[in-house]
Amino acid sequence: MMKLTINDLKIYTPAKDFELSKLFYSKLGFELTEVWAGDVDCRLGGAVFRLQNYYKKEWADNFMMLFGVDDAKAWHLHAKQVIEQGEFGTAKVAEPEEIDGAVICHVWDPSGILLIFIS
Structure with missing residues (x-):
């Protein structure tokens, strides 16, 4: 029997305002x-996702991406600075x-996508 493999996976992520999401x-x-x-x-690093110029509110409101990182607190500071310096809507x-020995940072992109950074 042939062993099946997967060499790549890209998640298609919705964008309400495509240009704003690209900038974000x-x-x-x-x-x-x-x-x-x-x-x-x-x-970024080993993570890749595909941002698309397509949006459905119901989908975006329930869409999450989990990123394993070295320092979630550093991601919090970085994301806070980016959001405060730009016009990124919501x-x-x-x-x-x-939580249970892990540090978790939640960031919502301009389309409402939840990014979870955990270290």
């Missing part, structure tokens, strides 16, 4: 690369929480 992720430090159909891959960041 760029300011967070993601490298944006245009791909087919006008979408962009957002890459984007927001919550104070870090410590």
Whole structure:
């Protein structure tokens, strides 16, 4: 029997205002690369997702991405600075929480996508 493998996985992430979302992720430090159909891959370290110019409120309101990071508190400070310096609509960041020995930082992008940074 042949062993099946997966070599790559990209999650398609909705964007209510595509240009604003691209700017937001760029300011967070993601490298944006245009791909087919006008979408962009957002890459930082080993993480990559595909941002698309498509939005459904019900989908975006329940969409989350979990990032394992070295320092969630540093991500909190960075995201807070990015949001305070730009016009990113409803984007927001919550104070870090410590839960069961982990530090968790919640950030909401301009489309309402929840980014969870955990260390």
